[in-house]
Every structure is written in structure tokens, then in C-alpha cells.
Amino acid sequence: MTAVTRRGARVTPLDAGVRMLPGMSPPRLRARPSSSLAARAAGGQRTRATVAVTVAFTTGLLLMLLAPAARAGEVAVSVLDRGGHAVEAVVVTLAPAHGVPAIRRAAPATAIMDQRDRAFVPRVLVVGVGTSVDFPNNDSVSHQVYSFSAAKPFQLPLYKGTRHPPVVFDREGLVVLGCNIHDQMTGYIVVTGAPFFGMTDAAGGYRSGTVPEGDYDVTVWSPLIADAATTLTRHVHVAAGGPTDVRVRLAQALRARPEPRPRRGDWEY
């Protein structure tokens, strides 16, 4: 089974002999909540489509790779701010703790971190370890993207009319992106080793889809969350049947959201 993303990248399961779970096919997976969440966060037609396909397919692969014998449950995460309002675009990862059968890692996927109006789009992206991320630069100006984060230091000049190979994120951790021309540009790529991950939607919700029964560490992260990292992980037991609800109510006020300010007839380089 092979999926071709709209950019032409082929995504193939590592093990072609893996059995598919009944009723599971890419078209159905494309409509999964997690993929539409990621798509919303991504914005932009091409980005949306590609991310949706990528995330859907990754999730599908993960599900396929589960031992069919394991009993399955689901995790429903909601993130609320101090005032009880939904927090969108929060990264959610589900890391198996114990009692979860070994989950095989999915095939490396592709994702897109675009540049538009002197901003990274999406501002926050979560990918699995090994994912290739493309930086297409759909802006009217050049960018010089860099990271000096330990998980992936790199320098990527993005000039118009030049092809740039995607960057492979092969180590777990947070990668903070900047642009050496536009200091106000900041983006985040969360590279996770967790088999299940996604982002919250406008209602502050994330649903994991089917996951094997067992104990998980559910962690939420966003650059806007000011709460101490130690308070952002919940240890939950996922039982078969209905979804296991995880509610994260933040204690600290969210950090100010840096609204992108596309300047009229922007004359800055």
C-alpha cells in the first residue's frame, strides 16, 4: 500500500505484510478528526491537503501496525485556559507508559512548514521522528530559516526560484525556527517519538482515534502556555470502549499571541 501526497512524495509502510484492520482505508482516515485539526492549523489549500493526507496516513499506518489482538480505546483531550476558554493549536502527544503492547514506529512521513506574509504557517507543527519537512517559501520575499535547537540545528536559505531539499527531523525534541532576515518570524516544530499525536482544534479538543488499551502519558504543549512543563502531563489509563477524557485546565494566563502584522505594501526586505 502506497500513498502519494500532492507534492509527489511516496509514503510506504515499512512492512508491506502488515494486515489492515477491517474498514480502514485512506479515504475514511482522511476524514478523521485529527487530520482536520492539523489541516486547520496548517491553513492554505496545498498545505492543508498535504498535511491532512500525511497525518491521516500516518495515523492509519499506526493503527494498522497495532497488534490486531490488542483491545482498543480512545483518548479525548480538551485544553482550557485559566478562564475556561478553549485553547486551539496545542500539541498533544500520547506516549505509552506501561501495559501497552509494543507499537511499531510508522514510516517516515512528510509535512510542510510554509512561509507566508513573513510568518511560519503553521506556527506550530508536530511531527513524528524521521519526518521530512518541506519549507516551500510561498512568500514574496526571501527567507533564511535557521534553528539552533539541539534537536535539529540547521540553516536553510530560501531564495526565490531555488529548490530546497526538505529537512529531516530525526531527533525528538522542540525545534524553534527563526528567520535571519525577519527577526519577528518564529515557528515551532515539535518532533515526537510518541506514536499518537495531534493538535487541538478550535474547540480546544483532540481525539486520538483508536489506541491500544493501557497506560499513557498525555502531554500538551504550546508556545502560548506559560504553565510549568511538569504540570502539563497527565498519566491516564485507557480502557476499551468509550473515550477516556483528559481535561487540562491551565493555571497560568496564556502568553500574548503574536498576531502577524502583514504590512500594507510591505517594503521591508
Added chain:
Amino acid sequence: MRSAARFVLLALTALVAVPAVVVADDRLDLTGSLDLRFVHATGALSWLEGGSGALRFDREHEDLRLGRAFLAGRLRLDDTLSLHAVVDAYGDHDRNPVDLSEFWLEYRPFPLSPLRWRARLGAFYAPISLENRGPGWSDVYSITPSAINTWIGEEFRTLGAEIEARWLGSARGYGGDIALVAAAYGWNDPAGVLLSDRGFGLTDRPSTLFGGLGRPPLTFYHDTDHRAGYYAGLSWRRYDRAEVRALHYDNRADPTSVAGSAFGWMTRFDSVGVRLEPTSHLTLIAQNIDGETVIGPFPGGGEPFRMTFRATFGLASLEYGATRFTARYDDFHTHQLSGFYGPPADQVGHAWTTAVQHDVGDAWQIAAEWIRVTNHFPPRANYGLPADGPESQLQLALRYRFRLQR
């Protein structure tokens, strides 16, 4: 000056030739603008025309005028090195009809830690103005910058080297950054002479590197004493929402030095500015400058001329779609302490500026600006004028802009 003209010609040739040579790879970014004005002014002869008026235009110099024509280019030499040039024409009687106003080489390595270095070498503006953030140091909020930044444009250019260390907070979970900047320069020893002669004014006519201002023209880019000047500053930015800049400037000129027709004016000041953008529509800017300038004593010339100065402005600008409305209040003072040869250079002035700018597509802008200055400056008596001189100026501008990326 023949060498200066040759230099300008070379730079212009380079700017024109470069697009032809570099046809791809996104190496060249060229911005140009042509700004035509229709002016109605009520003041006495402008200082720029040999009078004492504080504005750019006056009763004898109005109607149809060239506001400015400029080309601002950046040529990327490699990923970290770029060459920048700004070429200006103002259509007045300056000795070079077309001249360079900035020309520098910039080195900006990729950061390998939260500390990012940047170095500039050449001729450029010190990071003082919070208004002149457009290409070619153009003011994006009104046609005419504040009294402070008018003066910075008139008498100051860093001819030397600047280094900036910026701590990039975003990588550490802080949505902003902090920078230290310092520069050493020469060839700016006459800075201060214009302020003693006219006081503060409000014009959008900065000096060019090889030209002069006023009649007879004063020139500012000379070295009279072989002593380097310096500035050192601190800047703090919070996203794109707030910026604070503080800078200490000292040209360290020997106030008794003379080189040809140029004199050294020891000029130093402190500038503090704040820009806030609390909403996506509103911009607020305030800036203050405080300093002194000294010349002399000269043999047999009595005590030195010593003058302190202070200027402040507050600006509010609202942006709705393609239209921007700006209002600004300027307050400025000079005070002569010694070296009296005529009426004291004690200026007390203030000005109101209101401007509307409207973009028509990407290429065109129409703008209107009205300034009223109330200016008390006793040396106006040298022109047979009373010390008090209210002036006003209405300008309508039609601006064409283009951008070329190759």
C-alpha cells in the same frame, strides 16, 4: 569633489548594471520611488533656501515640487553578506543632482546560539529613528519626520563600522529580543552646525553623502581631527508589538579643529524612543533627545559657543485597510550657554503635524500632510525677521513605488 561625483556615477552604474548581470537566484532586491508634491506654504524663506524658515518649503518655493526620487538596493553576495545602497534625488539646487545617501556592507551570520551578531561597514543611519522604517530610510507614518529625526537625517550618518549583538528570546520561550549596538566612525565632525544656525526644523530633506544643505551649502561629512566618534545603544523588542531604543551618541570632535572650510563641532546626545503597537490598527511612538554641541574657543575668538538642546515628540497613527491617519506633536528647544556673537540661539518651538496616506494598489500612494510650526528663534533677526515665526505647510503627494527582485 570630482572624485565624489565619480564615486556616485560608479555606484549608479553598478545599480543599473547589476540587474542585467544577475538575472536569477534572487540576489538583487531593488526598491524605487518617485514622489511628486503640490505644496502650499505660508512661511518666510526656508533655511534650505538660504532663509531661516523651519520647514522645507516656503511662500517662494511651493506649487509643484519633486518630493524625492530614490533607489534603494540590496545585493546579496552570499548567505550572510550583502551590499546596500541608497541613491537620492531631491530636485533642488544641491550640487549633485543625484547622490548616495547610504552605502554599506552588511554581515549577518546565522545564529548558532540565541546570540546573533550583525556588523555593518560603510555609510548608514544610526538606529535612532522609529519613524523612518521604510526602504531608503523613508518615513512610513507621514511625509515629514519629527524635528528629532529631521535633524538626524540632516546632519548624521555613520561613516564607519557598527556591530550589534542581539539576544533572540524566542528560542528561550520569550517573545522578544534585546540588542546591544555600538559603532565607531569618523567624517561626521561638523554635525551640530545646522542646529546652531537654524535650530530644529521639520523637513523631509536629509543630506546626501556628497551634497550639502542650505545656501551657501553646509556639508557634514568631514573629518577635522582624526578622532573617532562613537555611539552605543540598547534596544528591546517584544514581538512586533513594542520596541524601546536608547542610544548615546558622541562624535568626540575636537571643537577647535578645522579642516579646510569644515569645523569640528563636539556634539553628543542621548536619545530614547518607544514604539507601541497595542492593536493591529494603532501605532504610538514617543521619542526624546537631549544633548549639547560645542565649538571653539579659537585663538583670539573669546569663549566657545556652547548650546544645549532637547526635543520630544509623540505620534499616534491609525491604519485602516489601505488608509493611514497620523497625528504628531513636536516640542523642541535649544539654549545657548556661551559664545554670544549675536542674538542667542535660544529656540522655543512646537509643531503639529497631521497626515493621511492612502495606498492605491501596490504601486501608488496618495498622501496629504499639514504642518504648523510655532517657532521662537532670536537669530532670525539676522534675516531681518522677528524672533517669532509661525509657519504652515500643506503638501499633497503622489507617490509611485516599484520593487524589483532578481
